Amino acid sequence: MDLLDSLAFRAAAGGAETTLAELVELRGIPPNRLLSGIGEVVDYFSSLGLELVPEPGTGELSTPRVLRRPTSAEERRTRAQVALEAGESQGVEFKESLYADMRRLRKTGVLAENADLPGESLKTIAAFMNGKGGELLIGVSDKHGISDGIERDFQAKSWDADKWQLQWEMLVDNRFLTPGGVRRFLEYDMLSISGKPIFHVSVRATPRPTFVKRRKDTSFEFFVRRGPSSVSLSLTEFAEHYGVSNSVG
Structure with a gap:
């Protein structure tokens, strides 16, 4: 299990704090692919039934966020x-x-x-x-x-x-x-x-x-x-x- 999967596992179990900067580091996204790379990570989390709050379009790379399983x-x-x-x-x-x-x-x-x-x-x-x-x-x-x-x-x-x-x-x-x-x-x-x-x-x-x-x-x-x-x-x-x-x- 890589670090990104480990984060997803913790998020599914009860929510996990993270930042876009941490996701960039975990994924190894180069500076010239920040937007598309972050989008790929968010899409990956979505495929696992997870959401990032607040959404990537708000705040800064260092803004604290929560990765969690939304409830219906x-x-x-x-x-x-x-x-x-x-x-x-x-x-x-x-x-x-x-x-x-x-x-x-x-x-x-x-x-x-x-x-x-x-x-x-x-x-x-x-x-x-x-x-x-x-x-x-x-x-x-x-x-x-x-x-x-x-x-x-x-x-x-x-x-x-x-x-x-x-x-x-x-x-x-x-x-x-x-x-x-x-x-x-x-x-x-x-x-x-x-x-x-x-x-x-x-x-x-x-x-x-x-x-x-x-x-x-x-x-x-x-x-x-x-x-x-x-x-x-x-x-x-x-x-x-x-x-x-x-x-x-």
Whole structure:
């Protein structure tokens, strides 16, 4: 098994980080054949049922990417259904909305957005990435089940589903401290379950620490999963989590 096949094997087993520069080196592509050579490698991976994220046409040779086996829409829907039935756990989290303050709506009848809520979804993604991965369902309440939370987001922001997802992608692109971005570790769909829109995010674990801002004007934090919760670690806890010694000499 050559190095390129070894990379493909790891990718099929659970995803593998790489760069175009690494692929060029593994394949021995000469400088005068970069574009066609990279295209041949991508076609080879495609023949094995693998995809490179982000696509070769974006970023630089050094941009971090993930080679992975994509899951079908039906597989992702089944995964969301299983997570919904299983309930919240270390690998499953429910969020009722992205922006709409559903608690306030129930208490007062007033629909308003809460600027802190997007950060709650983002910290869950970060915690899953720093652990073993997981499933995030937005539009589901841990107490009330499938909710109209996303529809309330549409109402509060005057958005449709496409605008909602675009804003979600912008949050993901702008709030994480991860070279190359985090979308390569995510698969996501807007589903319809029981007649309600549910946004499903399937998160893969990352090989290195991932940090996120809960709000754009706050500092980056490191989150991990503890049971069904996402917990921010202090610097000392972070060092302990990764087994970093503070001894000198």
